[in-house]
Amino acid sequence: DARVTQTPRHKVTEMGQEVTMRCQPILGHNTVFWYRQTMMQGLELLAYFRNRAPLDDSGMPKDRFSAEMPDATLATLKIQPSEPRDSAVYFCASGTGTSGKGGEQFFGPGTRLTVL
């Protein structure tokens, strides 16, 4: 059963520390999305990639967040330095990204980040 995996599942850190979240998309999927979910803002798209190239990162605070895909099996989201307002659940999702097929996405279980 193919699934999106995310590590770590939980992260508690102190303000100012660097945080790295990792995602392994489903094998064969060429589109990867990063979302942030909070009670106040709901589900926000931070960035997404197709064939490892960033297509849209307009939802991401550029001064502290960065997203990369070093290879087709790994996507990373980094926060440096972290702030308490970054506390949220971060989801990775992957899809086939075929034009005209719409945006069916498969979500990972999320990383719950707490910044003290």
Added chain:
Amino acid sequence: AQSVTQLGSHVSVSEGALVLLRCNYSSSVPPYLFWYVQYPNQGLQLLLKYTTGATLVKGINGFEAEFKKSETSFHLTKPSAHMSDAAEYFCAVSGTSYDKVIFGPGTSLSVIP
């Protein structure tokens, strides 16, 4: 540009009663429409989707939704609620030429025994 509104951030139904979750969208191109469900402490899972063709779409767990272009709606229904249906439900829209999906704010469904 696409957008999604979901009427009612929280809906409560009795077990065995009809479930109706409302979704309205705006789109400058023919939309693809989705309903996702999120159970506590889990990621989102696709319930059903509309792309083209038949406007009544059936999904998993007995849910279905009907695309009504004239009303720009895609409401989710289930004839008889089960306790296991308690979750957060998200309506979403995307265009035909790209894969970015716009999610609605979500509706929390509670099922009362």
